[in-house]
Amino acid sequence: xNTLHLGDIMRPADELNIGRxxxxxxxxxxxxxxxxxxxxxxxxxxxxxxxxxxxAKGGFAITTTAAANVTEQGRxxxxxxxxxxxxQIPGLQEMATxxxxxxxxxxxxxxxxxxxxxxxxxxxxxxxxxxxxxRGMAGEHTKAMTTPxxxxxxxxxxAAALRCQTAGFDGVEIHGAHSYLISQFLGTKTNRRTxxxxxxxxxxxxxxxxxxxxxxxxTKDNFLIVVRISPIIESAGINLEDSLQLxxxxxxxxxxxxxxxxxxxxDNIDDGNPESLTRRFRNVMPAxxxxxxxxxxxxxxxxxxxxxxxADIVGVGRVAIAHPDWPKGLHDIDYQPTRPPFTEKHxxxxxxxxxxxxxxxxxxxxxxx
Numbered sequence: 001x002n003t004l005h006l007g008d009i010m011r012p013a014d015e016l017n018i019g020r021x022x023x024x025x026x027x028x029x030x031x032x033x034x035x036x037x038x039x040x041x042x043x044x045x046x047x048x049x050x051x052x053x054x055x056a057k058g059g060f061a062i063t064t065t066a067a068a069n070v071t072e073q074g075r076x077x078x079x080x081x082x083x084x085x086x087x088q089i090p091g092l093q094e095m096a097t098x099x100x101x102x103x104x105x106x107x108x109x110x111x112x113x114x115x116x117x118x119x120x121x122x123x124x125x126x127x128x129x130x131x132x133x134x135r136g137m138a139g140e141h142t143k144a145m146t147t148p149x150x151x152x153x154x155x156x157x158x159a160a161a162l163r164c165q166t167a168g169f170d171g172v173e174i175h176g177a178h179s180y181l182i183s184q185f186l187g188t189k190t191n192r193r194t195x196x197x198x199x200x201x202x203x204x205x206x207x208x209x210x211x212x213x214x215x216x217x218x219t220k221d222n223f224l225i226v227v228r229i230s231p232i233i234e235s236a237g238i239n240l241e242d243s244l245q246l247x248x249x250x251x252x253x254x255x256x257x258x259x260x261x262x263x264x265x266x267d268n269i270d271d272g273n274p275e276s277l278t279r280r281f282r283n284v285m286p287a288x289x290x291x292x293x294x295x296x297x298x299x300x301x302x303x304x305x306x307x308x309x310x311a312d313i314v315g316v317g318r319v320a321i322a323h324p325d326w327p328k329g330l331h332d333i334d335y336q337p338t339r340p341p342f343t344e345k346h347x348x349x350x351x352x353x354x355x356x357x358x359x360x361x362x363x364x365x366x367x368x369x
Contacts, residue, residue: 010027010307010312011027011304011307011330012026012027012028012300012303012304012307012314012330013026013027013327013330013331014026014027016061016290016312016313018105018224018256018257018290019256019290020221020222020223020224020256021222022105022170022222022224024061024062024105024313025059025061025103026059026061026327026330027061027303027307027311027312027313027314027330028059028060028061028062028303028313028314028316028326028327028330029060029061029062029064029259029292029294029313029314029315029316030052030055030056030060030062030063030064030315030316030317030320031064031261031294031315031316031317031320032064032065032066032067032109032173032175032228033066033317033321034066034067034077034080034359035048035051035066035079035352035355035356035359036077036078036079036080036355036356036359037051037066037079037353037355037356038066038079038080038081038082039079040078040079041082041087041088042068042069042072042080042081042082042083042084042085042088043082043087043088043090043091044081044088044091044092044094044095045079047353047355047356048065048066048081048095049091049094049095049098050351050353051351051352051353051356052065052095052099053095053098053099053102054324054350054351055320055324055351056098056099056101056102056104056106057102057324058320058323058324058325058326058327058328059325059326059327059328060104060320060326060327061104061105061313061327062104062105062107062313063099063104063105063106063107064107064108064109064173065081065095065107065108065109066080066081066109067080067081067109067110067111067175067180068080068081068082068083068108068109068110068111068160069081069082069083069084069111069112069113069117070083070084070110070111070112070153070156070157070159070160071084071112071153071156072084072085072122073117073122073123073124074111074112074113074114074117074122074156074181075113075117075121075122076111076113076116076117076118076121076180077121078121079355081108083108083110083160083163083164084156084159084160086163088163089163089166089167092108092163092164092167092169093166093167093168095167096164096167096168096169097168100168100170105170105171105224106168106169106170106171107169107170107171107172107173107224107226108160108164108169108171108172108173109172109173109175109228110157110160110161110164110172110173110174110175111175111180111181112153112156112157112180112181112182113126113180113181114126114127114128114129114142114180114181114182114183114184115127115128115132115133115134115137115142115179115181115184115190116179116180117181118137119140125140125142125143126140126142126143127142127143127144127145127149127181128142128143128144128145128181128184128190129144129145129181129184129185129190129191129192129193129197129198129204129207130142130144130184130190130191130192130193130198131143131144132184132190134235144193147195147197150197150207153181153207154207154210154211154214155214157174157211157214157215158211158214158215158218160172161215161218161219161223161225162218162219165219165220165223170223170224171223171224171225171226171256172215172223172224172225172226173226173227173228173259174208174211174212174215174225174226174227174228175228176208176227176228176229176230177228177229177230177259177261178230178233178261179230179233179235179236182207182208182211183229183230183233183236183238184236185197185198185204185205185206185207185208186201186204186205186208186229186236186238186242186246187204187233187236187237187238188204188236188237188238188242189235189236189237190236190237191204191237201242201245201246201249202249205246205249208227208250209249209250209253212225212227212250212253212254212255213253213254216254224256224257225254225255225256226255226256226257226258226259226292227250227255227257227258227259228259228260228261228292229243229246229247229250229258229259229260229261230243230260230261231243231260231261231262231277231281232269240269240271240277240280243260244280244281244284245284247260247281247284247285248284248285251285251286251289256290257289257290257291257292257313258281258285258289258290258291258292259292259293259294259315260277260278260281260291260292260293260294261294261295262277262278262293262294262295262296263295263296264295264296265277265278265293265294265295265296265297265302265306265309265311266296266302276309277293278291278293278306278309278310278311279309279310281293281310282309282310282311283310290312290313291310291311291312291313292311292312292313292314292315293306293309293311293313293314293315294314294315294316294317295315297314297315297316297319298316298319298336298337298339299335299336299337300329300330300332300333300334300335300336301333301334301336303330304333318340318363318366319337321347321350321352321360321366322337322338322340322342322346322347322350323337323338323350324350324351340365340366340367341365341366341367341368341369342366342367342368343367343368344357344367344368347360347367
């Protein structure tokens with residue numbers, strides 16, 4: 001049970017001014033979630049649109065799309081949204097228009113799979129910061145990106161952000177978490193370069209920081225930039241100490257929010273420090289810098305606990321799949337939405353397509369048998 005402290009100043013249902021003219025109506029964020037619902041040419045499908053719009057209607061202050069690949073050959077899985085071509089703008093525009101009707105901040109998550117963009121899907125050898133391989137690549141190794149390729153990728157992220165702006169989205173989230181391309185540059189195991197793109201943390205984060213710099217220079221003043229990172233990825237060589245230093249570096253850039261992807265915000269790291277990951281990041285960041293924390297939050301008490309730990313915004317994924325109106329329950333500290341398993345009928349009734357329901361069957365005990 002998570003201990004709550006009576007008299008907390010901030011509540012999950014409170015508004016929050018995040019700058020650039022935006023005020024959140026509450027502290028909830030729909031986190032980006034893989035759902036495999038979009039079309040093979042990267043255009044947004046009706047199912048993808050309906051799923052997100054239903055959550056915006058349900059009261060989420062920030063609604064984030066699933067990961068959207070910034071190059072045609074950067075896909076991590078089938079059914080992924082694309083933001084790499086102008087032919088994708090009309091669908092994105094329709095989705096942004098529908099989302100924005102519900103007073104939600106609309107965000108597209110920008111992504112490249114790197115070593116997790118498989119050849120069988122993209123038809124080319126995967127790329128990464130260095131020559132890498134991992135389980136699931138069937139023994140294939142990545143190609144280490146050259147400096148011109150890195151610079152071209154920065155422009156691909158920037159062009160993608162501009163398409164999102166043209167479509168009417170409020171901003172983008174740069175996906176620097178979960179072992180995808182940007183994470184591969186951040187990690188000491190996946191980035192063994194000796195040029196300006198590798199070495200110490202400042203150099204390993206150069207790719208991410210240059211993406212931020214380029215997007216900010218190209219977009220309007222009221223366009224939001226969020227960065228999502230993983231505090232720890234042992235296989236990539238990303239440790240907590242480096243991630244805390246990275247957070248400090250990122251707070252010195254021109255981003256608007258930092259999003260930490262914790263998997264489980266209630267887990268403690270076995271290093272003798274009893275503080276939560278959220279509290280550790282809050283301690284090294286400026287007090288007024290918006291911090292999003294995501295991972296295993298389910299009910300209103302969980303959300304309040306996370307805010308007490310220093311998060312300004314509570315990100316959720318799985319609970320929003322089954323409970324699209326979740327933010328509306330945050331006014332009641334005793335709000336406890338039902339937990340899995342859920343019937344296929346229920347999931348269809350809350351806006352999941354058959355493809356999404358089938359995908360959720362991969363999550364243990366989420367869909368009733």
